[in-house]
Amino acid sequence: MRNFTLLFCFLISANFSNAQEILKTFHKEDGTEISERKSDYTRIIKKTPQEGIYSFEETWKDGSIKRNGFLSEYKPKFKQIGKEITYYKNGKVSQIQYIKNYNSIGKIQRFYENGKLKEEGKFLQPTNNFTHTRFDYPNYAAIQIADSLGNIFLDSLGNGKVNITYANGNILEGEYINGLKHGQRKEFLAKDKETYIENYQNGKFLKGQRIDGSGKKTEYRNEVFPEFDGGMTSFYAFINRNLKYPPDMKKQRIEGRVTVNFIIEKDGSLSEVKILRGIPGGEELEEEAMRVIRMSPKWIPGMQKGKPVRVSYSVPISFKLN
Structure with a gap:
C-alpha cells in the first residue's frame, strides 16, 4: 500500500506545473477563507491527469511555499488524499505525511529548519489530526529520532535512549523500545522553565509530574480532553x-x-x-x-x-x- 501511495503521488506531481487551475482562494493563517487584501496566504487548486484527483499549493504573501498536496474533493469539502508536505518560511521541508479520509496514515517525517531529520514515525492506525491537536498521538511508534546535527538515537528496531538539547534550550531524555516510549521520560521546557517527568510501559502512559519554575510539583495521571458541561x-x-x-x-x-x-x-x-x-x-x-x-x-x-x-x-x- 505504501509503495502504491508513493508511486501514485509521484505520477501526479510530475505534471503539477502543467495542470489547469480551477480555484484560487485566500485565507487567514488559521485557515479561515477571507478577502485577498486581508489574507495571509493563497491556495491554488488544479486538476491533475488522474481522474478525480486535484493538486493544491499554498503560498505566503511573500511568495514562499506553505504547503502542498492532493485532494479527492475540493468544494464544499477539502478532502486530502496521499502525500502532504508542509514547509518552513525558509523553504525547507517541515513535515511529510500521508492522509486518507481526514486521517494521518502510515509514515510521518518531521525535520529541523536546517533540513536534517528530526523524527520519523508511523501511525499504527489511522489518526484524526483535528481530534488530537496538542495531544500526543495514540497508536504511534517512532522509527528514528535525531538531533539537528544528524546524530541518531534509535537502532533499526526502534530501540535506544534519547538525549537531545534543542536550539531553544528545551531538553528531552527518554528511552524507546520497539519505537514505543518506555520507562522514565524527562522533558525541560526552557521558555516556561518547567520540567516534566513521566513514566511509560511499552508506550502506555502511567503517571507524570510537572515541576514549575518555583519548584512546585503537580502530579497527573491522564491527559483530559475538553468537555461540555453535561x-x-x-x-x-x-x-x-x-x-x-x-x-x-x-x-x-x-x-x-x-x-x-x-x-x-x-x-x-x-x-x-x-x-x-x-x-x-x-x-x-x-x-x-x-x-x-x-x-x-x-x-x-x-x-x-x-x-x-x-x-x-x-x-x-x-x-x-x-
Whole structure:
C-alpha cells in the first residue's frame, strides 16, 4: 500500500506545473477563507491527469511555499488524499505525511529548519489530526529520532535512549523500545522553565509530574480532553435550542450538514470558529452554525501534563427540512 501511495503521488506531481487551475482562494493563517487584501496566504487548486484527483499549493504573501498536496474533493469539502508536505518560511521541508479520509496514515517525517531529520514515525492506525491537536498521538511508534546535527538515537528496531538539547534550550531524555516510549521520560521546557517527568510501559502512559519554575510539583495521571458541561448530549441539546433555519435557505429548500471547527481555550471559552466542510449554496446555514457555536457557554478545558491547554475541536451540525 505504501509503495502504491508513493508511486501514485509521484505520477501526479510530475505534471503539477502543467495542470489547469480551477480555484484560487485566500485565507487567514488559521485557515479561515477571507478577502485577498486581508489574507495571509493563497491556495491554488488544479486538476491533475488522474481522474478525480486535484493538486493544491499554498503560498505566503511573500511568495514562499506553505504547503502542498492532493485532494479527492475540493468544494464544499477539502478532502486530502496521499502525500502532504508542509514547509518552513525558509523553504525547507517541515513535515511529510500521508492522509486518507481526514486521517494521518502510515509514515510521518518531521525535520529541523536546517533540513536534517528530526523524527520519523508511523501511525499504527489511522489518526484524526483535528481530534488530537496538542495531544500526543495514540497508536504511534517512532522509527528514528535525531538531533539537528544528524546524530541518531534509535537502532533499526526502534530501540535506544534519547538525549537531545534543542536550539531553544528545551531538553528531552527518554528511552524507546520497539519505537514505543518506555520507562522514565524527562522533558525541560526552557521558555516556561518547567520540567516534566513521566513514566511509560511499552508506550502506555502511567503517571507524570510537572515541576514549575518555583519548584512546585503537580502530579497527573491522564491527559483530559475538553468537555461540555453535561457531555455532548447536552451540547447538542444547546445547539438544537438555539439553532434557527434561515428563511431564504428554507425557501430554497437547501439542507445538509456543516462541520464547524473551533478552539477551546485554556479557560474553556471558544475562539477561532470556522467552517471545515460546508454546504453548496448554503452560506447562510454555515453562518448560522458558527453563530450558535459562538454562543456556547464555557467548556471544561482540556488538560495536558497537569495544566490547561488550547485544543482544536470539530463538530457536525445538520440542517434538515421536514
